[in-house]
Amino acid sequence: MIEVVLGDITEEHVDAIVTAANESLLGGGGVDGAIHAAAGPRLAEAGAAIAPCDPGDAKATPAFELDPPVRHIIHTVGPVWEGGADGEADVLASCYRRCLQVADELGVRSIAFPAIATGVYGFPSRLAATIAVETIRSTPTSVERIRLVAFDAQARDLLATAVGR
Numbered sequence: 001m002i003e004v005v006l007g008d009i010t011e012e013h014v015d016a017i018v019t020a021a022n023e024s025l026l027g028g029g030g031v032d033g034a035i036h037a038a039a040g041p042r043l044a045e046a047g048a049a050i051a052p053c054d055p056g057d058a059k060a061t062p063a064f065e066l067d068p069p070v071r072h073i074i075h076t077v078g079p080v081w082e083g084g085a086d087g088e089a090d091v092l093a094s095c096y097r098r099c100l101q102v103a104d105e106l107g108v109r110s111i112a113f114p115a116i117a118t119g120v121y122g123f124p125s126r127l128a129a130t131i132a133v134e135t136i137r138s139t140p141t142s143v144e145r146i147r148l149v150a151f152d153a154q155a156r157d158l159l160a161t162a163v164g165r
Helices: 030-039 042-050 086-107 127-140 153-163
Strands: 004-006 017-023 059-060 073-075 111-115 147-152
Touching: 004 059, 004 153, 017 030, 017 086, 030 042, 042 059, 059 086, 073 086, 086 111, 086 127, 127 147, 127 153, 147 153
Parallel strands: 004 147, 017 073, 017 111, 111 147
Antiparallel strands: 059 073
16 A cells, blocks of 8 residues: 655654665765654664665665654665666666565565655656656565655655556
């Protein structure tokens, strides 16, 4: 089941949340900065221990200071938008696939995703929403509840359109 919501991903009641990370996994701006701030300084230490993370891949850490039921943070590195001819769509799709694979390895039943790569990485939001939904729907997973968490109303509307509501 895919749900689209407007809100703060750090307040989601799910087993795992995804962060749109940079390759160092040390924290950054946007959603990654918010997740690092909420999870506390041990998150950067754990990220450093498993870094680097290549674009399109995903790696997990504990959720540290995030409130239960969140137990895991899955870090994924989206593509930097260079106009679309450098395989950016494939890398973004890989982010969603790999996050679901990691979630399955962890036994996650519910997960929250931000809009990966649409902030400072510049991926066009409408295309990103379509890729996210199509990839999630086509990826076999044991995850039962998938929440796409939009930071603003425009992103929520794009995601809702992609889901078909």
